[in-house]
Amino acid sequence: MTGLSGSSDERSGGQRDGPVSLSPTLADAVDRLTHLWSEAAQSANLRLSPHQLRALRILEDEPGLNLTALAVGMKIGLPTASRLCDRLEAAGLLERVLHPHKRREVRLLLTGQGHRILDEVAVRRARALAVVFGAMEPAEREALGHGLQGFLAAAQERGAHDRHGSGP
Numbered sequence: 334m335t336g337l338s339g340s341s342d343e344r345s346g347g348q349r350d351g352p353v354s355l356s357p358t359l360a361d362a363v364d365r366l367t368h369l370w371s372e373a374a375q376s377a378n379l380r381l382s383p384h385q386l387r388a389l390r391i392l393e394d395e396p397g398l399n400l401t402a403l404a405v406g407m408k409i410g411l412p413t414a415s416r417l418c419d420r421l422e423a424a425g426l427l428e429r430v431l432h433p434h435k436r437r438e439v440r441l442l443l444t445g446q447g448h449r450i451l452d453e454v455a456v457r458r459a460r461a462l463a464v465v466f467g468a469m470e471p472a473e474r475e476a477l478g479h480g481l482q483g484f485l486a487a488a489q490e491r492g493a494h495d496r497h498g499s500g501p
Contacts, residue, residue: 369465373457379424379450384409388417389426389443389451397440399432426450 374386391406392398404414418441421427426447432438466474
C-alpha cells in the first residue's frame with residue numbers, strides 16, 4: 334500500500350470533492366494494479382524482470398531499434414541496455430541483426446519466442462483484470478470505464494501541453 338489511506342478529510346485537507354481528494358485512492362489502485370501486473374508477468378512460463386518486459390514491449394512497438402535508441406527509450410545507460418539485451422538474447426527472446434544499409438549498426442528484433450512470451454503475459458494480465466472486474470458491480474465497471482476514459486484524455490492533453498512547452 335502507499336500509506337495514503339485515511340479519511341477523505343485527512344487526505345484532501347478538508348476538500349472532499351477536489352482533484353487532490355482522489356489522488357490517494359488512485360495511488361492505492363495503481364499500487365494494487367502494479368502488483369497484479371507483476372504477478373501475472375511472473376507466472377508466465379519464462380519469468381521476466383520488469384526491465385526485461387519493458388524492453389520487449391518497446392521492441393515489439395518499434396522493431397529494429399538499435400541499442401542506443403532502446404537505452405534512450407528506457408532512460409537507462411548504454412552499458413545497462415547492452416547487458417539487458419545480452420540476457421534477452423541468451424534467453425532466446427531477442428536477436429541482434431546487422432542493419433542492411435549501415436554496416437556498423439545492429440538492429441534489435443524480437444524472436445518468435447519473444448512475441449509468444451509477450452502474448453502470454455498479456456493474456457495472463459487480461460485474465461487477472463477480468464477476475465477483479467467480475468467482482469465489481471456492473472455500474473461500478475461502467476463508472477470506472479468512463480472515469481478512465483476521462484483520465485486518459487486529460488493525461489494525453491497534459492502530455493501534449495508538456496511536449497509543446499505550454500506547461501500545466
